[in-house]
Amino acid sequence: MKKLLLSLVLSSIVFLAFTQEKERLSLEHYGDYEWTSSPQISPDGTQILYSRTWINLKDDKRETDQWIVNADGTLNRFFLNGSNGHWSPDGTRIAFTKEGEPEGSQIFIKYLGVEGEPTQITKLDKSPGSMEWSPDGKYIAFTLHT
Template identity: 70%
Template sequence: MKNFLSSLFVICILYAQSQEKNRLSLEHYKNYEWTSNPKLSPDGEQILYSRTWINLVDDKRETDLWIMNNDGSTNRFFMNGSNGKWSPNENKIAFTKKGEPNGTQIFVKYLGVEGDPTQITKLEKSPSNIEWSPDGKYIAFLMHVSSDPALKPIGVPNRPKGAKWTEAPNVIDQVDYSQDRVGFLERGFSQLFIVPADGGTARQITFGEYDDVSGGITWTRDSKKIIFSSYQKPEAEYARGQSNLYSVDINNLEINELTTREGTESSPKVSPDGTKVAFIGSTWSKNFYNDRKMYVMNIDGSDLECVTSSLDQTPSSAFWSSNSSGVYFNVREYGQSNVY
């Protein structure tokens, strides 16, 4: 009996030691890398993706672009940057990285051409959600535009040069004025811009005190309009769980409201044949959380239909089949991500 207990004790010790070796610790963090934003080339032969790693010297995360064949072979470093997007004709890749005069800028790398990528923007704020137009002439993106509060602080005399006065008060008149891990937010709203793909001055195409941020943007196939998610109503700041899909003409800036449901609509994707739009939406209720579904409608907003009504999971990352006959999407369930 004593021998049995001694053997059992030794086994328990060895098991505990093996568990200690397999347990994650802070030491593992420095070697932690992860991938994101995979983009299949238009011909389906290559995959461009972002790879993030820990820079221990500068105490920050760094992201590079990598590329590989569609079967996973020839996986290799491509260049510094993130958010890579193939051009429609596959001869260029747009991406973002730190540039001049400051912050993140948009760059374009010409494939098969020697030399550094071309910085095509000189923006005051960092862009996001970059998208090529189908004709390859423009790149659309979102950028924060600052605005002044309607309530002006009480005027005080101009401060003399070199004076060390108390900082001016921070006037807040927006509902969303702070964010966890960020602090106070700069007053303003996210707006749509376009810039020529070969470089030039970026042009703002949406205005007003409405955010255009919910789940990305998509071009119509004729490259004349952009479909985006927003809520362009006077009560927008107070309307939680509400957003609609809109289209904006990049030439005359005319905006059309495509959906009017009570709830959210985001992540629009135009079909390859240009006739349909797929998006993720939820129906408004007083509940804290409302389940999201996949919807499809005509390009003008008509014939709206929920296509995942029988699915008890949440779809995301929708993309159309090449012949516009169906929509693929991702579902996270039971610790896995699966494609439907």
């Protein structure tokens, strides 16, 4: 009985070691790695804005886009290049960050349902941090490390 138990334990250890070897993250896997973050529910509750990040091996950097999906999980679609998206209180605009002028991350606004490029609203020497819309949607507060 002890021999049977010992052989079962040993075979389990060998099996676990074998399967764990296949699960290790390698450089080849790293290029396929993607993740989502920062979900934001629209003010009317019908849509969710979220960030999708992946590894751009060609340019050796992480890339982040904003995507929108209906709250019921249907119609998942690319929205724009950028990160840190926030709905305006009335749901007509999204504030987000991306590379801009003069350099580094800047805050942009994109109107939903309007063709064209987003509007850059900051020209900062340093990248802005956390941002929030004012309740009336007229202002955006953000942090800046000085």
